[in-house]
Amino acid sequence: MKLEAWFGTLDLGEDGKVLASDPFSKNVRELALRSLSLREPGKGIPPAGFDLRSAALACGFAGSSEEYDSLLHEVTLDAAKLQISGALTPDQRIILAVEALDDVNETANVLSERLSEWYGGYFPESGLSGKALARFVAKYGSRKNVAPEDPLYAKASNSMGAELEAFDEELLKGFATSVCSLYDRRKQIEAYIESSMENIAPNLSLLAGPMLGARLISIAGSLEKLAAFPSSTIQVIGANKALFKHLRSRAPSPKHGIIFSHPLINTSPWWQRGKIARAVAAKLSLAARTDLYSGEKVPSLAEKLDAKVQQIRLMNPEPPRKKPESGLKPKGKKKRRQ
């Protein structure tokens, strides 16, 4: 029986004794690459309990137990490093970008709240918030500097806010500039996600939009995992709480998770949403698979989805009548949802 070890090929007799052995050269990189190739199933794996160390010593690959350990250490370390450097695939980069985007959003919101609280003491009538306020403060600083052609000029001249002294103005202006740059960064990350999604998942990007598509990949963990999900899972990704409540108790099943942000779903009337969500999820799952396995753009997917959605809308033009007993517990025997 032939078997493969990290240090060489061995030929094993019936009684488990090593008959012949063919050790490799002690080149760490070569051994590491070989060790990675042996991870594929179907290669001659050693029988359970086979003592690799004694075999390596017997065939002369390593002169001593210490040398065996030392070589194995370097080979496994090199192999792990090779795997790590290959681990940052394009879809992983998108996931990092989506996570960064969430962090930037959260930070920008917190800081712009702070700015609005802070600057409000000096110019409460501005009526600005978020990005507009940050741009305003970064541009003018004190309300005394507002240009006459600015629509806020009149309000700024008659404001009940406190005087902004030069020392404070410098601080607030700097703070506002930081907030502005966060909003710029957000734009930049969004552009990055859009262009990478176009490259690695053109169909998903077309059907779901780049941001929703990227979020789906992010929650699934990779494009490969997303493609492996059944469409019913894609339909409720992001609705974990509602889903588990449904599975545990008599709560209704969720109709949609994060795919709710899809315009086909959130612009439809409530009684069509569940049906449309099901159709959208089905096509998104097809799109993810096409992206993973062929990578070619298939425009017919979008057409089919539109046709299906049209059909659903035609079939269900009126809201269903609400059941009279809804909200009340059913009388008699309790029926459990299966």
Add this chain to the structure above:
Amino acid sequence: MPEVKTLSEGIFEITKGKKYLATKNLAPGMTVYGEKLLSIEGSEYRTWDPRRSKLGAMVLKKFRIPLGQDSKVLYLGAASGTTVSHVSDIVSGGAVYAVEFSPRSMRDLISLVARRRNLHPILADAGKPNIYAHLVEPVDVVFQDVAQPNQAEIAARNAARYLKSDGYLLLAIKARSIDTAANPKQVFRDEIKKLEEAFEPKFEILTARDLNPYHEDHLGVLAKLKE
């Protein structure tokens, strides 16, 4: 004068103001996760935080730790290497096969491994032990801290391939990752039963203790193969 008491081979209790659990540092001068270094009579010790390491908690819970200077260990679920570093200290002349599935954790582990020659990192799924069959020799101890719902099965599969017949299995069972809703005591009973009967090989449980107060809803288990 600090006092050094040996709790188990390679594991010490140092009294210096207060009591510390510690191992002898195999890579002197280097800390791994912000632990304290104590120099006593020419040796450097690294303090071991039982709240961050289930093995450390097991030591304080009076488990017999079957690790010696030359032990070979298969460590499943190495994570970032907090506990692995102490195991590497203890088995200074042996070998630790550190299996971890997450590339992110492996990144941290690698910087630790590079300075310790008895560590062999393996980026693989512990649920598929055949993947690393060409690397791992028979071991004296299988240590498992994977927090997976099927962890008993994973332990059995690895023990079947790699554990010597007189070897030991040490594992930490996290009730919350097996069933978030069930009562932890019931989960522990079920998992023990699984280890004893459900898979091949079957185990004989030697010690099973809750790791309170160091880890909530965790059970430490020491087992050996059933004859």
